[in-house]
Amino acid sequence: MARAALLEQAGATDVGEHLGHVVEDDRVVTHQFRCTRRGYRGWHWSVTVARASRQKQPTVDEVVLVPGGEAIVAPAWVPWKERIKPGDLSPGDLLPIADDDPRVVPTYLAGDADSRELAREVGLGRPRSLSIEGRNQVASRWYAGPGGPEAPVAKSAPATCSSCAFLVALSGPLAELFGVCANAQANADGRVVSVDHGCGAHSEAQLTRKQLPQALPDPVLDTITRDDLETF
Ligand code: SF4
Numbered sequence: 043m044a045r046a047a048l049l050e051q052a053g054a055t056d057v058g059e060h061l062g063h064v065v066e067d068d069r070v071v072t073h074q075f076r077c078t079r080r081g082y083r084g085w086h087w088s089v090t091v092a093r094a095s096r097q098k099q100p101t102v103d104e105v106v107l108v109p110g111g112e113a114i115v116a117p118a119w120v121p122w123k124e125r126i127k128p129g130d131l132s133p134g135d136l137l138p139i140a141d142d143d144p145r146v147v148p149t150y151l152a153g154d155a156d157s158r159e160l161a162r163e164v165g166l167g168r169p170r171s172l173s174i175e176g177r178n179q180v181a182s183r184w185y186a187g188p189g190g191p192e193a194p195v196a197k198s199a200p201a202t203c204s205s206c207a208f209l210v211a212l213s214g215p216l217a218e219l220f221g222v223c224a225n226a227q228a229n230a231d232g233r234v235v236s237v238d239h240g241c242g243a244h245s246e247a248q249l250t251r252k253q254l255p256q257a258l259p260d261p262v263l264d265t266i267t268r269d270d271l272e273t274f
Pocket of ligand 1: 201202203206207208209222223224225228230231235239240241242243244245
């Protein structure tokens with residue numbers, strides 16, 4: 043009966059063998075059939091039949107095509123806001139944050155009681171600032187990123203950014219751990235680096251004797267003239 047109901051919906055060429063059945067509930071069973079339709083490898087037809095209590099004849103509840111374990115299916119949908127990555131914004135694009143974004147708080151909630159009160163009354167500064175959660179998120183991201191101590195360039199650096207003349211200090215709560223690299227020759231020029239990051243363009247980097255360019259031999263002066271050549 044399940045196969046007959048399925049053949050009414052899908053052509054006979056799209057229906058393969060019976061794969062098995064699952065008992066869903068009392069008097070409710072789902073039968074599965076292989077789908078042989080082109081492009082649907084790994085999918086199967088699922089036909090659910092049920093018999094109401096005190097009835098002799100079952101009826102068909104639904105006929106659907108469902109993906110099996112080996113089916114090729116689209117990846118799970120992700121909201122566009124979560125899909126945006128750094129570099130995706132084009133000029134003119136707007137990306138407003140949600141009112142309840144945990145990364146920011148109204149400025150009058152940050153700082154000590156006096157400064158909060160002053161900011162609230164006078165309306166100084168920005169309406170919102172980084173929250174503690176926002177700070178933690180950015181600190182973790184920067185520290186684990188290419189400007190952190192685990193970056194390959196930092197692992198083989200002669201010294202850390204904390205002793206480099208090109209490290210420009212930040213102000214505010216992230217200043218203890220991060221600064222901005224201001225060395226035009228460094229990969230990190232203009233980017234945030236942690237104080238324990240480092241690179242070969244460190245202001246105090248010195249070449250070892252082995253790394254110094256080899257001294258050139260004394261020049262040889264060619265004194266042979268045209269006449270000398272003819273004599274030979
Ligand atoms: S030049 Fe290198 S060591 Fe100096 S601040 Fe920039 S990244 Fe750090």
